[in-house]
Amino acid sequence: MTDNTLILSVIIHLFTAIVLLALWRKTVAQRIISVVGSVVAMVIAIRLFTAVWDNGILTMQAAGWDAPFGITFVADVFSSTMVLLTSFSGIAVSIYSATGVARGRMLYGYFPILHLLLMGLNGAFLTGDIFNLYVWFEVIIIASFVLMTLGGRRAQIEGSVKYMAMNVLASTFFLTGIGILYGITGTLNMADLSLKIAALENRKLVDIVSIFFIVGFGIKSAVFPLYFWLPSSYHTPPSAVAAIFGGLLTKVGIYALFRVFTLIFIPDEFLRTLLVVLAIFTILTGSFGAVIKNNIRRVFSYLIVCHIGFMVGGLGMYSEIAITGALFYLIHDMMVKTNIFLIAGLIRKLRGTMNMDKLGGLYAEYPLLSLVVALVLFSLVGIPPLSGFWPKIYLFEAGFMDAQYPLLVAIIIGSFVTLYVIAKLWAKVFWKNQPTLPAEENYTDEFKPMSAFRKSLLVVPIVFLMAIALYIGLAAENVALVAKHIARDMKDMTPYIEAVLGTNVSP
Amino acid sequence: MKSTILKTASIYLLPILLLFSIFILLRGHYFPGGGFVGGLIAAIAFVLHSFTHGTEATLKLLRIHPSALIPVGLALAAISMFAPMLNGQPVMTGLWFDQPVPVIGLIGSALFFDIGVYVVVIGVVLTILFTIAQYSG
Amino acid sequence: MELLLVILIGVLYATGIFMLLRRSMVKLLIGLILLGNGANLLIFLLGRITKGAPPVIDSAAKFFTDVYADPIPQALILTAIVISFGLQAFAIVLLKRVYVLINSDDLDDLNTPEEEDI
Numbered sequence: 131m132t133d134n135t136l137i138l139s140v141i142i143h144l145f146t147a148i149v150l151l152a153l154w155r156k157t158v159a160q161r162i163i164s165v166v167g168s169v170v171a172m173v174i175a176i177r178l179f180t181a182v183w184d185n186g187i188l189t190m191q192a193a194g195w196d197a198p199f200g201i202t203f204v205a206d207v208f209s210s211t212m213v214l215l216t217s218f219s220g221i222a223v224s225i226y227s228a229t230g231v232a233r234g235r236m237l238y239g240y241f242p243i244l245h246l247l248l249m250g251l252n253g254a255f256l257t258g259d260i261f262n263l264y265v266w267f268e269v270i271i272i273a274s275f276v277l278m279t280l281g282g283r284r285a286q287i288e289g290s291v292k293y294m295a296m297n298v299l300a301s302t303f304f305l306t307g308i309g310i311l312y313g314i315t316g317t318l319n320m321a322d323l324s325l326k327i328a329a330l331e332n333r334k335l336v337d338i339v340s341i342f343f344i345v346g347f348g349i350k351s352a353v354f355p356l357y358f359w360l361p362s363s364y365h366t367p368p369s370a371v372a373a374i375f376g377g378l379l380t381k382v383g384i385y386a387l388f389r390v391f392t393l394i395f396i397p398d399e400f401l402r403t404l405l406v407v408l409a410i411f412t413i414l415t416g417s418f419g420a421v422i423k424n425n426i427r428r429v430f431s432y433l434i435v436c437h438i439g440f441m442v443g444g445l446g447m448y449s450e451i452a453i454t455g456a457l458f459y460l461i462h463d464m465m466v467k468t469n470i471f472l473i474a475g476l477i478r479k480l481r482g483t484m485n486m487d488k489l490g491g492l493y494a495e496y497p498l499l500s501l502v503v504a505l506v507l508f509s510l511v512g513i514p515p516l517s518g519f520w521p522k523i524y525l526f527e528a529g530f531m532d533a534q535y536p537l538l539v540a541i542i543i544g545s546f547v548t549l550y551v552i553a554k555l556w557a558k559v560f561w562k563n564q565p566t567l568p569a570e571e572n573y574t575d576e577f578k579p580m581s582a583f584r585k586s587l588l589v590v591p592i593v594f595l596m597a598i599a600l601y602i603g604l605a606a607e608n609v610a611l612v613a614k615h616i617a618r619d620m621k622d623m624t625p626y627i628e629a630v631l632g633t634n635v636s637p
Numbered sequence: 638m639k640s641t642i643l644k645t646a647s648i649y650l651l652p653i654l655l656l657f658s659i660f661i662l663l664r665g666h667y668f669p670g671g672g673f674v675g676g677l678i679a680a681i682a683f684v685l686h687s688f689t690h691g692t693e694a695t696l697k698l699l700r701i702h703p704s705a706l707i708p709v710g711l712a713l714a715a716i717s718m719f720a721p722m723l724n725g726q727p728v729m730t731g732l733w734f735d736q737p738v739p740v741i742g743l744i745g746s747a748l749f750f751d752i753g754v755y756v757v758v759i760g761v762v763l764t765i766l767f768t769i770a771q772y773s774g
Numbered sequence: 775m776e777l778l779l780v781i782l783i784g785v786l787y788a789t790g791i792f793m794l795l796r797r798s799m800v801k802l803l804i805g806l807i808l809l810g811n812g813a814n815l816l817i818f819l820l821g822r823i824t825k826g827a828p829p830v831i832d833s834a835a836k837f838f839t840d841v842y843a844d845p846i847p848q849a850l851i852l853t854a855i856v857i858s859f860g861l862q863a864f865a866i867v868l869l870k871r872v873y874v875l876i877n878s879d880d881l882d883d884l885n886t887p888e889e890e891d892i
Binding site for chain 3: 261265268271272275276279282284287288290291292294295298299302305306308309310312313314318
């Protein structure tokens with residue numbers, strides 16, 4: 131079905147960014163407009179999701195050029211779910227930033243860049259053209275470079291050199307893949323590519339091209355041998371930025387992996403084994419990295435890597451139920467990962483440090499806040515009935531059905547290490563008494579002297595995202611319905627292809 | 638730079654290059670050219686001026702800081718991109734006026750998009766180069 | 775022409791990756807630029823190099839009979855060039871800032887431990 135308004139999710143962030151740019155250096159107005167823009171974006175995203183859920187796949191042919199010649203924008207359930215989750219994260223981060231980001235950063239364009247980043251994310255989710263996906267990826271990485279370096283502390287600058295080099299390299303790989311793909315098929319539309327690649331004789335060449343895409347997206351989504359840039363850069367920017375990065379940027383890589391490897395390249399035996407092996411090592415290295423680190427944000431950075439492995443493993447098993455599990459995990463992960471970085475920022479506001487050895491006594495001082503944090507951390511670990519628990523059931527079921535025992539062992543180890551790390555964090559940061567520090571390292575509580583309004587600006591986003599995570603856990607049957615719907619779409623892409631190219635596609 | 642020849646030449650070159658950039662901008666719809674190249678040429682004109690007269694003098698000549706051009710150009714491009722949506726057409730569809738304008742020819746939303754790009758490119762390039770120049774100077 | 779381009783692309787990729795593996799930050803950036811140019815030329819080559827008319831059908835004719843040049847690779851390359859222009863401008867400023875901060879061009883000097891680390 132054609133719907134020209136599906137692009138509104140992109141437009142709203144573009145216009146918010148333009149207004150914010152026009153209000154250069156007026157930080158109070160910028161904060162208000164950023165929140166308003168995010169709220170409007172959320173309303174639009176909810177509308178888009180319900181429209182797609184009720185009417186099926188929506189398409190828009192940009193400039194009226196029909197597919198496969200023009201650029202098509204497609205909203206299926208997968209894309210619209212991602213847009214919806216992005217809008218939730220966006221609104222939380224934009225409220226949190228109002229007090230969580232230093233004024234100096236706002237003066238140099240923090241808010242406009244944040245909205246350009248969100249625009250890039252929505253565009254990447256909605257596009258149906260592989261080169262257009264590349265362009266949106268570039269919008270995302272340029273915006274993220276600026277957010278990463280804004281403020282310019284030494285550690286931050288050092289982290290962003292690694293981040294920049296690896297991400298530009300990933301884009302080059304992706305671009306090379308697109309070039310070869312265009313050379314062998316002569317099209318860029320993803321639905322058309324799906325048909326043309328399936329009809330291609332030279333399977334070896336297709337395998338080689340798919341490796342380019344695995345490497346390109348693998349760097350972006352931090353898969354095993356390519357993830358080292360992530361833990362060495364994600365702990366440096368301000369927490370609000372780290373939240374957007376941790377919650378959304380690696381997940382857009384995962385989105386692209388799922389999209390490309392279910393629509394264009396259908397994984398054969400070799401690719402599936404490759405993805406499963408990568409997933410196993412990603413889980414193991416990520417979780418062991420998390421054990422030895424002592425800085426809260428570094429621990430969380432390694433946990434991102436560990437949990438990326440769960441999703442890649444689900445894609446590697448490639449049965450419908452495995453993909454359901456991986457998608458459920460993706461939905462849960464986007465909400466919880468954004469939240470834990472916001473919590474890390476809040477802890478820094480409370481104590482001025484993120485070193486677990488120097489922290490303590492938060493439960494005694496802020497019992498209610500600690501309970502909220504506990505719920506989020508339990509969701510992350512996956513204590514039943516919270517959100518992290520349900521996707522693992524699907525993954526286990528799929529693993530036993532396919533006899534993927536090494537991956538199952540890795541998932542179990544990954545889950546237990548996550549539990550151990552989070553328990554350690556909880557015990558060290560919240561339960562143990564505040565250690566007596568040497569006088570020169572004495573902390574100042576920035577949170578307590580704040581006015582109630584400013585306090586609520588920090589706490590409300592965390593509670594909001596926690597509520598969504600609770601909904602994902604307690605109303606798991608609704609979320610599972612969405613995940614199953616997407617997985618069914620992925621196993622049989624004919625509806626997608628027909629929606630994009632018109633109804634003349636013979637199966 | 639102290640070269641008198643270059644200094645004198647740049648004063649005459651500035652309007653000529655700006656005029657040339659507008660020519661490139663307007664021929665862009667059917668021939669090689671367009672907003673991006675035109676914007677670069679216009680930016681080069683100002684950069685040449687700043688080479689000979691110093692960055693401060695060029696900023697004074699511009700009256701507004703080039704970074705203020707970015708939202709203006711973006712807004713112009715974005716509005717001309719999304720205007721067809723009000724008509725019920727997909728974004729970026731070309732809308733055309735019926736009557737041709739003398740000299741320029743038919744005017745459509747594509748022209749306004751190109752003008753937006755032109756302004757953004759001037760703003761971005763001058764902001765980057767002036768920042769680097771002031772930073773290292 | 776094709777053979778020349780193939781060799782050129784190979785050389786660009788090889789030198790780009792060689793430069794990436796050096797420890798100097800400026801060489802890292804040069805490597806990224808070379809790789810990007812290699813990718814652009816690759817798209818140009820794989821889009822079939824044909825000398826021909828632009829693919830615009832005359833309003834009187836119904837079919838297009840001439841040899842025509844594919845405009846899409848050129849559009850893709852133009853987009854990629856504009857994007858890499860922005861990225862490189864940013865990267866140069868970033869590396870300059872790094873040089874001012876740590877006074878070194880060596881990537882190994884980028885590992886200052888933060889006070890709150892182990």
